[in-house]
Amino acid sequence: MRYKLINEAAERTYALIMDSGDEAVSSLQEFCEQQGISAARFSAIGAFSSVVLGYFNWDSKDYEKIPLREQVEVLTLAGDVALHQARPKIHAHVVVGKRDGSAHGGHLLEAYVRPTLEVMLIESPGHLQRTLDAESGLPLIDIDASGAD
Template structure:
């Protein structure tokens, strides 16, 4: 359990927390509010992320994800649903999020080693198990 500091980038904070705690495989959830965010939607035809800027304060309705190793470093893969002031929700791959206030639950998972490797079909870095 952790609390991300005000103005921290949520993804960078979780990445650093995983590094400090030596977590190579884990599950995460987060609640709270962001000052702004960047959400990605993976276009399955172009095989590229389309980025959407959220330049307004928003509530984290749901944020779940995982941690694995990519290129020897902890990699956070998180998806979020964010609610705007008018009740409109936006969701996708959480690329960035400037924290207003956030609480994080990070749980280490034990089992086979998981590492992200490039997948030629999707052009994504997907799990491979040792």
């Protein structure tokens, strides 16, 4: 993965370009850890050779995996970064398009880039934190715990 800082204002903006074979979620996680990014939002377009989507099952409090083992276009990918247990945590949703024009979407669990994924990541000036939500069992953004106004 290659990246470039393209704006150094109050909200730093990065262009991240992932190449064939890069795993999107772990690459983004590693980038945020290396750059010390604790709060951000991002969007992306590109394509995957395979992707694993997730559907949150409220009853089991776990993600049901939906693997798509074929080339797909990334129609939209959007997410955020917030601290959870002192580390940046990636939360992303994606809609992908298949060859026949059908679309599939969900929580992005794993995806292998082919040929590229173009990510625009905008760092927030305040940090966000996630706190474990007792009802869902998920680490959700907690505005009160976040140092953001």
